[in-house]
Amino acid sequence: MRTDHTPGLGHGNGELIDVSDPKLYEDDVWQPLFARLRREAPVYFCRQSRYGPYWSITRYADIMAVETDHATYSSQLGGVQVEDQPKGQERPSFIRMDPPRHTQQRRTVAPVAAPSNLAHYETIIRTRTARVLDSLPRNTTFDWVDLVAIELTGMMLATLFDFPFAERRKLTYWSDVAIANVHAADAVVRSEDERFQELQRMGAYFVELRKARTKEAPKLDLISMMAHSPHTRDLPPLEFIGNLALLIVGGNDTTRNSMSGGLLALSNNPEQWAKLRRNPALVPSLVAETIRYQTPVIHMRRTATRDVEFAGQMIKKGDKVVMWYISGNRDERAIDRPDAFIIDRARPRQHLSYGAGIHRCVGDRLADLQLRVLWEEILERDLEIEVMGPPRRLYSNFIRGIRALPVRINA
Numbered sequence: 001m002r003t004d005h006t007p008g009l010g011h012g013n014g015e016l017i018d019v020s021d022p023k024l025y026e027d028d029v030w031q032p033l034f035a036r037l038r039r040e041a042p043v044y045f046c047r048q049s050r051y052g053p054y055w056s057i058t059r060y061a062d063i064m065a066v067e068t069d070h071a072t073y074s075s076q077l078g079g080v081q082v083e084d085q086p087k088g089q090e091r092p093s094f095i096r097m098d099p100p101r102h103t104q105q106r107r108t109v110a111p112v113a114a115p116s117n118l119a120h121y122e123t124i125i126r127t128r129t130a131r132v133l134d135s136l137p138r139n140t141t142f143d144w145v146d147l148v149a150i151e152l153t154g155m156m157l158a159t160l161f162d163f164p165f166a167e168r169r170k171l172t173y174w175s176d177v178a179i180a181n182v183h184a185a186d187a188v189v190r191s192e193d194e195r196f197q198e199l200q201r202m203g204a205y206f207v208e209l210r211k212a213r214t215k216e217a218p219k220l221d222l223i224s225m226m227a228h229s230p231h232t233r234d235l236p237p238l239e240f241i242g243n244l245a246l247l248i249v250g251g252n253d254t255t256r257n258s259m260s261g262g263l264l265a266l267s268n269n270p271e272q273w274a275k276l277r278r279n280p281a282l283v284p285s286l287v288a289e290t291i292r293y294q295t296p297v298i299h300m301r302r303t304a305t306r307d308v309e310f311a312g313q314m315i316k317k318g319d320k321v322v323m324w325y326i327s328g329n330r331d332e333r334a335i336d337r338p339d340a341f342i343i344d345r346a347r348p349r350q351h352l353s354y355g356a357g358i359h360r361c362v363g364d365r366l367a368d369l370q371l372r373v374l375w376e377e378i379l380e381r382d383l384e385i386e387v388m389g390p391p392r393r394l395y396s397n398f399i400r401g402i403r404a405l406p407v408r409i410n411a
Helices: 031-040 060-067 101-113 115-137 144-161 169-179 192-214 223-226 237-268 272-278 280-294 365-379
Strands: 045-048 054-057 140-143 299-304 308-310 313-315 320-324 386-388 402-403 405-409
Touching: 054 060, 054 101, 060 308, 060 320, 101 115, 101 223, 115 144, 115 365, 140 144, 144 169, 144 223, 144 237, 144 365, 144 402, 169 237, 192 223, 192 237, 192 299, 223 237, 237 272, 237 365, 237 386, 237 402, 272 280, 280 313, 299 386
Parallel strands: 054 320
Antiparallel strands: 045 054, 140 405, 299 320, 308 313, 386 405
């Protein structure tokens, strides 16, 4: 049996470190395990887990090396999560593809978040953010996730898809369905079959939208782009569903959970909040630090296309290779005091949360924009937001989600 080569880990004593357990992230107790892996076994073979054997890549530089070598580490062979999609229910999408198909489909939708469009979006985002903040209750406890994070990201998703605005919460629901761990106590779907059925219902809804867009002139929304591009207009049904799920989750979860994670981090570090109030120009740096510290996407997986020696370990063709962004973002070798939340870092954008290489998040600038506007508008109103209790976290090893966060605005 192949084991890691580091003494004390997997050599004869039966010890096993499995960082794929979703409970680690729901309970927020993952830090010591990754610190040990980075220190003792930065490229570690977990020979047994509920998802099968896999390699853990836990240091910043090693993650970058795997991320930028798509010829050796494929997204297409097995997908991008340590957990495989069920046989017969695979939902291809461009994030689960290698070039050239990945490149063609990504280029189809990339213009929706191009820098040239951000000024237009900023006006919309700022108006909506102001309206949401002004409508929040004062001097009473409410759920920040529901009334702020979900509401703002849902409105942005509806804009990106030109989706019926009154029905925008369907997009949030479908995002939850797509990433749900079906074994969670509060899962929105309780089996893979139920997930598959719900995503097929989503696909049927969007097919009707696509039919309408096909008859119209091309517009700057995701469905119109997909309807008119030769690379996406005739996608097989499951590939259409896969790309929809990717775009909905990508446009929702990073921003939604960072809106809540940033507030929680500032609450837990009041000296940083005081620093921000004294110097609102730190908002862009705050946004980058929030994205790093929260790490909304916990991991990405690749599959080895060949036998390869990497950092002294022998990875075999077909092995799962898991890049733990959440660990790389806490790597002491790359980031100074990585466990501290510091909003005025010298290099705040040095993080792995958006990925790197050909699969870098296509909407990273738009996510940053939404977070920047939120904090600018909070500071403009001098809102005193008090966190009233612990967050309820998502049971997931893929998305580091915050399901609920009780807060109070003291007026």
